[in-house]
Amino acid sequence: MVTMRDVAKHAGVSIATVSFVLNDTKPVTAATRLRIEQAMSELGFRRNMVARALASRKTHIIAMAYPALDHRFGFSAAEFFTSAADAARKEDYHLVLWPVGNDGHELTELVGQGLVDGVVLMEVQLDDPRVGVLQRTGTPFALIGRTTTLEGLAHVDIDFDTTVEQAVDYLHGLGHRRFVMVAGDLTDPKFHNYGPFVRSEAAYRRVSAEYGVETTVLPCADSTRAGQGAAATLTRDHPEATAVLVLNEYAALGVVSGLNRLGRAVPADISVLSLLMAPDMAALSDPELSFMRTPGPELGQLGTESLIRQLEGADPLPPQLVPADLRIGASTAPPR
Amino acid sequence: MVTMRDVAKHAGVSIATVSFVLNDTKPVTAATRLRIEQAMSELGFRRNMVARALASRKTHIIAMAYPALDHRFGFSAAEFFTSAADAARKEDYHLVLWPVGNDGHELTELVGQGLVDGVVLMEVQLDDPRVGVLQRTGTPFALIGRTTTLEGLAHVDIDFDTTVEQAVDYLHGLGHRRFVMVAGDLTDPKFHNYGPFVRSEAAYRRVSAEYGVETTVLPCADSTRAGQGAAATLTRDHPEATAVLVLNEYAALGVVSGLNRLGRAVPADISVLSLLMAPDMAALSDPELSFMRTPGPELGQLGTESLIRQLEGADPLPPQLVPADLRIGASTAPPR
DNA sequence: CTGAAAGCGCTTACAG
DNA sequence: CTGAAAGCGCTTACAG
Numbered sequence: 001m002v003t004m005r006d007v008a009k010h011a012g013v014s015i016a017t018v019s020f021v022l023n024d025t026k027p028v029t030a031a032t033r034l035r036i037e038q039a040m041s042e043l044g045f046r047r048n049m050v051a052r053a054l055a056s057r058k059t060h061i062i063a064m065a066y067p068a069l070d071h072r073f074g075f076s077a078a079e080f081f082t083s084a085a086d087a088a089r090k091e092d093y094h095l096v097l098w099p100v101g102n103d104g105h106e107l108t109e110l111v112g113q114g115l116v117d118g119v120v121l122m123e124v125q126l127d128d129p130r131v132g133v134l135q136r137t138g139t140p141f142a143l144i145g146r147t148t149t150l151e152g153l154a155h156v157d158i159d160f161d162t163t164v165e166q167a168v169d170y171l172h173g174l175g176h177r178r179f180v181m182v183a184g185d186l187t188d189p190k191f192h193n194y195g196p197f198v199r200s201e202a203a204y205r206r207v208s209a210e211y212g213v214e215t216t217v218l219p220c221a222d223s224t225r226a227g228q229g230a231a232a233t234l235t236r237d238h239p240e241a242t243a244v245l246v247l248n249e250y251a252a253l254g255v256v257s258g259l260n261r262l263g264r265a266v267p268a269d270i271s272v273l274s275l276l277m278a279p280d281m282a283a284l285s286d287p288e289l290s291f292m293r294t295p296g297p298e299l300g301q302l303g304t305e306s307l308i309r310q311l312e313g314a315d316p317l318p319p320q321l322v323p324a325d326l327r328i329g330a331s332t333a334p335p336r
Numbered sequence: 337m338v339t340m341r342d343v344a345k346h347a348g349v350s351i352a353t354v355s356f357v358l359n360d361t362k363p364v365t366a367a368t369r370l371r372i373e374q375a376m377s378e379l380g381f382r383r384n385m386v387a388r389a390l391a392s393r394k395t396h397i398i399a400m401a402y403p404a405l406d407h408r409f410g411f412s413a414a415e416f417f418t419s420a421a422d423a424a425r426k427e428d429y430h431l432v433l434w435p436v437g438n439d440g441h442e443l444t445e446l447v448g449q450g451l452v453d454g455v456v457l458m459e460v461q462l463d464d465p466r467v468g469v470l471q472r473t474g475t476p477f478a479l480i481g482r483t484t485t486l487e488g489l490a491h492v493d494i495d496f497d498t499t500v501e502q503a504v505d506y507l508h509g510l511g512h513r514r515f516v517m518v519a520g521d522l523t524d525p526k527f528h529n530y531g532p533f534v535r536s537e538a539a540y541r542r543v544s545a546e547y548g549v550e551t552t553v554l555p556c557a558d559s560t561r562a563g564q565g566a567a568a569t570l571t572r573d574h575p576e577a578t579a580v581l582v583l584n585e586y587a588a589l590g591v592v593s594g595l596n597r598l599g600r601a602v603p604a605d606i607s608v609l610s611l612l613m614a615p616d617m618a619a620l621s622d623p624e625l626s627f628m629r630t631p632g633p634e635l636g637q638l639g640t641e642s643l644i645r646q647l648e649g650a651d652p653l654p655p656q657l658v659p660a661d662l663r664i665g666a667s668t669a670p671p672r
Numbered sequence: 673c674t675g676a677a678a679g680c681g682c683t684t685a686c687a688g
Numbered sequence: 689c690t691g692a693a694a695g696c697g698c699t700t701a702c703a704g
Contacts, residue, residue, distance in 0.1 A: 001681090003681055003682085005681080005682095013690075013691085014690065014692075015681090015682080015683095016690070017689085017691075019682070019683060019684085020690085022682095025683090025684090026689080026690090027689065028690080029689065032689085032690085046445075046448035046449060046450075047681090048390075048449065048450045048680090048682065049450055049451050049682095050386060050389045050390045050395060050451065050680085050681080050682090051680070051681030051682035051683090051696090052682055052683075053682090053696090054384075054386045054387055054390050054680085054681080054682070054683090054695095054696045055682045055683040055684080056683055056696085057683095057696075059386060068414075068418050068421065069418065069422075072414070072616075073417070073418070074411075074414070075410075078408075078410075078414075081433075082404050082435060085404070085435045094434075094446075094451075096399075096432035096433065096434060097417075097432060097433040098430075098432060099418065099421045109382075112382035113383065113385040114337075114382075114384045114385055115385050115386065115430075223616070223619075224616070224619040224620050225619055250616075253620050254619075254620075257621075260622050261622060283559070283560045283561060284560050284586070284589055284620055286596065286622070339696095339697055340697065340698065341697080341698095349674075349675085350674065350675045350676075351675090351697090351698080351699095352674070352675060352677095352699085353673085353674060353675075355698070355699060355700085356673090356674085359699080361699085361700090362673080362674090364673070364674085365673065365674095368673085368674085383697085383698080384696090384697050384698065386696085386697080386698090387698035388697080388698055388699075389698090390679095390680045390682085390697080390698070390699090391679080391680055391698045391699040391700080392699055392700085393680075450681095
C-alpha cells in the first residue's frame, strides 16, 4: 500500500504538505504542488479513507436508513436511493443504503460506531423514534418525510395536499362525483403512524369535502393481492363509485387487475388513478395507469443536499414540500 | 465520546485487556471480564469502528456492488440485497449497497480507499472487467453470477440448465411442441455479455433440441412495452406457437398484456411461462403468471457467506448453482 | 492472565 | 509557504 509518507519522500516534502495539496486546505506553491501530484500518480497513491476518517472525525459516508425488512424496497424507493447517491457523489460523499429496523434500536448501534457522518432517514413516522435517537446522539440528519413536530428539523417531503388536490381536481374535471380512496393500512404495525398514509388520507378527506364529492376510504395493504381484494370490496359495497384513487403503488396495480378480473372495464366502467407512483411501475399495468408521479428523484437529491449542507456548516436548506405531478395514462376517462 | 481508555480506567485495567474481552481474542478471568463489562455498560461505551478498522485493517463492511444506473434495481435485486444484508448481519458484518458502473472504473476508486473488506458482485458479465479490478487490487470478493473462466473464483449463481430444463419439461408435459423464447437483448451495450442472458438462451437451445420441439428465440428488452412488442411479433411471425417462455420479468408482464390486447387468450390460446421472476411480480399479471422463481434469497445469502468465509480465513464455500423452482399459476395450460 | 508500547495512515494546530 | 510532532481510538506482537 502506498501511503502519504511514500509520496512525501518521493516528492521531497513533508507529509503535512502532501495533505495540504490533497485536501486543498492550505496554500502551496505551484512547483511543489506539481511535484507532489506527479509523485502521487507515479506511485499510484490512493488516500486511505479510514485513516482520514479517524484523524479528521469525518468519514464522508452518509447512510440512507431504510427499514428494508418492514417496508418493501420498491420502485419508488430505488428512485430515492439512486438520486440521493448521485447527489452525494457530486459533493464528494458516499451514500450507502443501510437496512435498519424502524424502531431506532439498530440505528443507535450504527451511529454509535462512528462510521457515518450523517443519516438520511426514509419512511418517516409521525412520531418516529429514530429522530429522537439521532438527536440524542448528536448525529446530523435530514428527513425525507416529516414527523409531527418539526421545529428546526431538516426535511423534505411530498406535498400531499397539493398532490391530492390535483388528483381530485382532475377526476372532478372529467365529471366524476363518486369516489373511493384505497388508502394505506394504518392498523398494520409496520406502518404505525406512517406519514404518507396519515397525510394523504387527511388531505383526501379535506379535498373531497371541498369539492363536494362522495367520500369512501378503504384501507388496504400495499400488495397486488390486497389491491385485488379492495377491487372486490369496492365493487360489492360501492358499485356507484365511478373513480378510484389508490395510494400505494402495488395496491394500485392490484386494483386494476382485480377490476379486470371482475369484468369491470377500466376506464369505461370505472377510472383508476394512482396517487403516488414511479413511472416504471405505471407501465406495468394494463391499461397503463394514470398516476401522480412520486417526486423521488427530486426528494432524494434535496434530502441529501440538505444533510450535506449541515455537514459542511453551510446555511441550511429550507424545508421543501414537492407535489407529485399528474401523468395521464389510459386508466382514466369521463364517467359513463 | 467514551473510549476504551475511559473504560480501562473505570475498571482498573489496561486498554489491551478491554480489547481482549471486546473481541474475545485472549483468555481473561471471569472477574476482570465482569468488571470490564460493567464499566462498559455504565459508561455507555461503543467501540469506534473507524479506529478499529485502522488498527486491524478490517472495516467489517461488505459492499454489494450493483450497477444501479445501468441495470434496473427491481424486485429480484431487492430480494438479493435484503437476504444478503441479513446474512452479513448474522456474521457481524455490515452489508451496504454500493451503486457502481459496470466498467470497473468506479470500483477501482472505492476499493482503493480501504473502506470495505470485500465485495459481493452482482449482475456479472461473462468477461466482467470488475473481476480483474478486484483481483489486481487483492480485494476479496464473491460473485453472484459467473464469468467464463472460473478457476478459483468464489461464486454462486442460478442453475440455468436445470431451470430451463424444468420449464421446458413442464410445458412439454402439458403437450406443447411449438415454443417461442423471448430472451434477453444482448445487443444492448448495457447488457453486453450479461451472464443470465447468454446462459439461459444457450440452455434453451440445447434443451429444446433435446426435447425435439420447434425453437424460435426473440431478443427483447426488459420492459413492459418491449414485452408487448414481442407479443405482437410472435403473433404475427409465429402464429403456430402454443407456448412462450420469457426470460425477463418486466418483459413477461408485457407479453401477457400484449397477448391480451391482441385478443389471444392466455392460457387458452397460448401459454406463457416466466423463466426467472420474483413471486411478488408474478401476481401482477392477469392471469397470474406461472413462473420459475428466482432463488434470490438463497443466492444473496450464499454469496455473502462465501465472501465472509474468505474474510475469516475459513474453508471456502464450494461454488453453488441453484435452480429456480416452478410455481404454477394460471397462465399455462395444455394446448388447444 | 495482564500490561506497556508501538503502530495503523492520516489531519491539524503550532512554529518558523 | 513548509515541517515536526501530537493525536485520532483502537489492535497486536512482545514481555512478564
